[in-house]
Amino acid sequence: MQSETKSKVDQIPSTAGHPVSVLRYEGDIASTSKDAVLGSYQALSKETVKLILLDFTKVDYINSSGIALVIQLLIEASNSGQKVAAFGLSAHFTKVFTMVGITKYAGLYPDQAAALAAL
């Protein structure tokens, strides 16, 4: 049974000292996750937030509708001049994200420290 998607936002500095907004997701990501995935992103200021990290550490399952939401986020980020990276995906979903080409628009990293060092 699909579990509800939760999200929260943290503000932390990158290794280089730049401000980063971290969107932390929890649960399953599917078609019903629009508010959690896109809503939490859209609540950020496009003028002041330029670096975004997506934390999938506590995400168990993502289907193609959930991936489409991530792509919608990347479209908006691209149009707003924001850089996006992600971390915490399982090996399986790292493979799936790579298959659909997301790595071209968002770097995937094993953990938060590696992602912060790359931003």
Add this chain to the structure above:
Amino acid sequence: MSTAASVAKLMGFRPERIEDLKTAIAEACINAIEHGNKLNDGLQVGVLMNAGEDALEIKVIDDGRGMKTLPPRPDIDKKIHGEEDPRGMGMFLIQALVDEAEWVAGANGKSSYVRLVVRLDPPSFDQPSE
């Protein structure tokens, strides 16, 4: 999905292949509900499994007319630039994650199905050391 994963585990599939299988079956069921049965909750989706010696075959059956043509491979550049719907990756993922995927239209305009096959890795034989 968990039943298929249990069967695959009993057959000796590697954990990563079981994850591939779970995603492929989930996407096939979503397609069956959304596109086959057109979200009609009075219709059912069936999942049949056939465990062979070296492969697991799964059929996901719906009450739709089936696919006439397969959609083109998704293009991330077109999606990002708004030239292609961000959705529409389910069938691509199914094809990418299993060894065989075949969409079959039901002869009577219903009972169409997708047939998935995942094969067990051939047994590896260690070379005797000299």
